[in-house]
Amino acid sequence: MDFFSAQDDARRKTRWLIFLFVLAILSLVVLTNLFIMLFAEYSTDYYVQDHTPMTFWEQFNWARFTAIGLGVTTVVILGSLIRTLTLRGGGKSVAEMMGGRLVSGNPKTPLERRLLNVVEEISIASGTPVPQVYVMDQESGINAFAAGYTTGDAVVAVTQGCLEKLNRSELQGVIAHEFSHIINGDMRLNIRLIGILFGILMVALIGRLVFRWGAFGGRSSRENNGIPLVVLGLGLLILGYVGVFFGNLIKASVSRQREFLADASAVQFTRDPDGIAGALKKIGGDSQGALINHPDAEELSHAYFEEGVPHLFNSLFATHPPLDKRIRKIQPGWDGKFVVPESASLADVQREEDQREQPRISPQDMALGGVILSNVLDNIGKAGAPDAGNMREAQRMLQYLPGELHEAAAEPYGARALIYALVLDEERSMLQKQMWHLQDKADTGVAMLTEKYMGAVRQLAPRLRLTLVDLTMPALRQLSSSQYHLFRDNLNILIEMDGEITAFEWSLQKIILHNLEASFEHKISRIGRYKKLSRLHDEISMMLSYLVRNTHESETDTRQAFEAAARELGLENLKMLKEPELDLQQLDKAMDKLNQLKPLLKPQLLKACAASVAADGEVTATELELLRAFSSLLDCPLPPLPGLEEN
Numbered sequence: 001m002d003f004f005s006a007q008d009d010a011r012r013k014t015r016w017l018i019f020l021f022v023l024a025i026l027s028l029v030v031l032t033n034l035f036i037m038l039f040a041e042y043s044t045d046y047y048v049q050d051h052t053p054m055t056f057w058e059q060f061n062w063a064r065f066t067a068i069g070l071g072v073t074t075v076v077i078l079g080s081l082i083r084t085l086t087l088r089g090g091g092k093s094v095a096e097m098m099g100g101r102l103v104s105g106n107p108k109t110p111l112e113r114r115l116l117n118v119v120e121e122i123s124i125a126s127g128t129p130v131p132q133v134y135v136m137d138q139e140s141g142i143n144a145f146a147a148g149y150t151t152g153d154a155v156v157a158v159t160q161g162c163l164e165k166l167n168r169s170e171l172q173g174v175i176a177h178e179f180s181h182i183i184n185g186d187m188r189l190n191i192r193l194i195g196i197l198f199g200i201l202m203v204a205l206i207g208r209l210v211f212r213w214g215a216f217g218g219r220s221s222r223e224n225n226g227i228p229l230v231v232l233g234l235g236l237l238i239l240g241y242v243g244v245f246f247g248n249l250i251k252a253s254v255s256r257q258r259e260f261l262a263d264a265s266a267v268q269f270t271r272d273p274d275g276i277a278g279a280l281k282k283i284g285g286d287s288q289g290a291l292i293n294h295p296d297a298e299e300l301s302h303a304y305f306e307e308g309v310p311h312l313f314n315s316l317f318a319t320h321p322p323l324d325k326r327i328r329k330i331q332p333g334w335d336g337k338f339v340v341p342e343s344a345s346l347a348d349v350q351r352e353e354d355q356r357e358q359p360r361i362s363p364q365d366m367a368l369g370g371v372i373l374s375n376v377l378d379n380i381g382k383a384g385a386p387d388a389g390n391m392r393e394a395q396r397m398l399q400y401l402p403g404e405l406h407e408a409a410a411e412p413y414g415a416r417a418l419i420y421a422l423v424l425d426e427e428r429s430m431l432q433k434q435m436w437h438l439q440d441k442a443d444t445g446v447a448m449l450t451e452k453y454m455g456a457v458r459q460l461a462p463r464l465r466l467t468l469v470d471l472t473m474p475a476l477r478q479l480s481s482s483q484y485h486l487f488r489d490n491l492n493i494l495i496e497m498d499g500e501i502t503a504f505e506w507s508l509q510k511i512i513l514h515n516l517e518a519s520f521e522h523k524i525s526r527i528g529r530y531k532k533l534s535r536l537h538d539e540i541s542m543m544l545s546y547l548v549r550n551t552h553e554s555e556t557d558t559r560q561a562f563e564a565a566a567r568e569l570g571l572e573n574l575k576m577l578k579e580p581e582l583d584l585q586q587l588d589k590a591m592d593k594l595n596q597l598k599p600l601l602k603p604q605l606l607k608a609c610a611a612s613v614a615a616d617g618e619v620t621a622t623e624l625e626l627l628r629a630f631s632s633l634l635d636c637p638l639p640p641l642p643g644l645e646e647n
Contacts (some may be wrong), residue, residue: 143290177209202240211232280306466625
């Protein structure tokens with residue numbers, strides 16, 4: 001299954017989940033109604049005028065049934081909404097709920113440094129913004145999870161046991177598995193599952209409160225005979241947990257089939273089946289296994305790398321396939337023996353990471369001319385499904401990136417300075433105006449750092465500019481709300497100050513703000529709203545027109561590039577807009593609508609863009625940057641393009 005099929009499958013599963021949720025609520029409403037009405041019958045004397053007892057169905061009251069049903073439904077929906085709102089912060093909220101500690105710019109140990117390096121390599125290779133990374137210090141089992149609504153607010157969290165007991169190859173396999181969940185749309189589904197199950201649990205929680213009040217409510221309860229309240233509470237408690245029982249069955253069935261896909265994606269990504277298989281073998285051989293001890297571990301059980309919570313009826317409630325089945329899917333010839341893990345040597349880890357970070361590449365090796373034209377088209381098919389070639393390219397890019405800039409990108413002050421430096425004008429008087437603005441408006445010290453890094457940023461090879469942007473994302477997500485809004489406003493002002501927005505400036509602006517909006521403004525696109533490309537003729541015309549107008553000089557080349565894209569889409573009546581018609585606000589609105597296309601339609605748009613880029617036989621930095629911006633705005637991760645020396 002490719003990325004777009006996986007996204008579409010996740011969307012269909014969400015609809016199925018909503019259907020099951022509605023069915024669960026209806027069942028809960030009916031059962032709760034019947035129970036409360038039976039309770040009312042046997043706790044109260046119901047007689048007609050001749051003192052003849054009334055049967056249950058004779059006293060049945062539809063108005064009462066409807067009122068109770070609305071009450072139960074309201075409780076469940078409110079519970080779901082409240083729990084979902086507590087996780088509105090996305091991946092960060094989930095990681096903090098589980099006791100995770102943010103690993104930021106200066107990691108404490110070589111193990112954390114290795115973890116950050118692995119996450120960065122896989123992020124760049126997959127074309128996604130680098131997520132924030134958390135460590136659960138109190139968890140000695142081997143486990144991990146990814147959480148968030150989108151790639152813009154995603155986090156990766158690992159246990160301390162995962163850090164200490166896995167080697168680099170095994171850790172890479174685990175992280176690649178989690179990135180599959182990030183890319184394929186599983187995270188949003190996982191958070192929705194948490195909210196839904198909590199809503200169903202609300203009936204049981206209310207029953208427990210009523211039961212305690214009846215049994216232990218004090219003197220007034222004893223004087224008024226608390227037995228009815230005990231019975232009522234116990235009944236609601238049982239009904240609520242029956243709902244939770246079936247809810248957990250739904251959760252387990254939704255989760256299990258996604259794990260095999262994530263394992264396969266990790267193997268495809270790393271080309272190292274021994275890595276992820278080795279991690280699974282160590283889980284089987286470790287005394288702690290994958291156990292998560294946190295009190296809220298059950299809520300997130302479906303999101304872990306491996307089963308983190310023991311179940312009484314494991315075959316029913318297991319959210320993951322059995323370990324042996326997962327291993328044999330990866331290594332059919334496995335001998336059935338698990339591995340007892342040993343703690344990693346910090347000195348060895350330090351030495352290995354030092355060697356990997358040594359620059360081995362000259363500036364000429366990163367020249368844009370090294371890109372093979374056919375790779376532009378081939379890479380669209382790898383959206384969300386990167387391979388070992390993309391991983392090698394990511395490692396090369398990170399090795400060539402100056403260490404000074406890499407370190408600066410990991411800190412909030414340095415990250416803001418680097419982004420500002422990327423949009424500074426080369427014309428002296430305009431540059432001076434921009435620097436004056438930063439000195440006056442930016443947070444203390446940021447203007448000075450911007451000036452410090454400006455020279456090194458300008459010397460970057462074009463292919464590294466957006467890589468640097470990706471590396472700044474975890475640090476930028478650490479900003480406070482006021483710092484974010486100030487940063488956003490300053491970035492917009494710097495870009496607009498000279499009265500012209502270049503294609504690179506637009507690309508950088510859109511990539512940064514699209515991803516940060518998910519964290520700070522909780523902006524989440526509605527997936528699958530538009531099911532036909534033909535419904536968005538005007539928006540597609542706007543996107544393709546902006547691409548060809550900014551990447552070709554002559555009108556003939558521009559027309560040929562537009563027609564190549566139109567042929568790829570097979571759409572009639574697409575109109576190439578003239579320069580004065582290319583309004584950037586309208587382009588932004590167009591991209592927002594295109595992001596709401598059905599997932600299986602999005603690769604057609606990206607292939608049309610690639611056909612346009614390939615039309616003149618050349619690949620420019622601007623074309624690649626616009627491709628990357630469009631892929632980001634469509635939430636379709638685009639891996640880096642391998643150069644000539646990689647083929």
